[in-house]
Amino acid sequence: MSTTRTTLRRAGLVTAFAATGVLTAAGVASAHVTVHPESYAKGATDGVLTFRVPNEENTAGTTKVQVFLPTDHPVLGVLVTPQDGWTAKVTDTKLKTPVKTDDGTITDAVSEITWTGGKIGVGQYEDFNVAFGQLPDDTDQLTFKTLQTYSDGKTVRWIEEASGGQEPENPAPVLKLTAKSAQDGDSGAPTASAATSKTSGSSKSTASSGDSTARGLGIGGLAVGVLGLAAAVFAVLRSRSAGSRAE
Incomplete structure (x- = not known):
């Protein structure tokens, strides 16, 4: 039971750090x-x-x-x-x-x-x-x-x-x-109309680009967290399976 809790706790920390990365990236993108x-x-x-x-x-x-x-x-x-x-x-x-x-x-x-x-x-x-x-x-x-x-x-x-x-x-x-x-x-x-249109579009794309970068970093961080959690679950199941065979 102790090994199981330790493994899951580590996986939880990985997921938490990944989530923190999402928030940090989003904050940097609009600062x-x-x-x-x-x-x-x-x-x-x-x-x-x-x-x-x-x-x-x-x-x-x-x-x-x-x-x-x-x-x-x-x-x-x-x-x-x-x-x-x-x-x-x-x-x-x-x-x-x-x-x-x-x-x-x-x-x-x-x-x-x-x-x-x-x-x-x-x-x-x-x-x-x-x-x-x-x-x-x-x-x-x-x-x-x-x-x-x-x-x-x-x-x-x-x-x-x-x-x-x-x-x-x-x-x-x-x-x-x-x-x-x-x-x-x-x-x-x-021209005046083209410049206005270009400005509006560029402004949106710039903000979108920053948001996309933040989302990309966030998704990467979440992926790391998911992989860590999956590894923990696999380790728990493997440990239980080994214990069953020993009995």
Whole structure:
């Protein structure tokens, strides 16, 4: 009886660790503030960026979100989509280096967007949509440093940049800018409607990809647990069978 209990106890521990792996993987998949889609063509025009902000606290809600846009490689023609329950404040900054466009020279650009008045509850997230007129074509990525403030006064600073291929603890949302392709057309970017559609689809696929990874890891962990339990049951049956033959 003692051997049987020990074997089953070990199998139970394996299953418990596997279940813990499922929860951990799911938590990692949705932890950070991110921007969607993950990439756009350099110089893309008339598109939408979606900043996804998950609430990570168990006892407080998110009440303020501040997104800082780069001014050394400015995003032009920024417009904020109205968000139920939230009020957006847009801050402009005079550019050190004006940007020449087909419509003239741009001397000012949006440097910060602050959302207040709403609340992201425990276990929830919010998508904040920002339309743009044109992305820069002289850089490979844009970093959007973000501050997330909670109802208990805590502020999480999503401002760290990756170094040495390792993701920092509080990474800033990063948009990759890729070389223009033939599919982007003469403007080097999708049309306004196509960009919006692409953004929505990419956002969903990004979240789905993270969830799929978490589910894959979870299924693998559960499989290990099931195999461990099966091995334990087999050992118990074999032990009993041996005892019967001995009698």
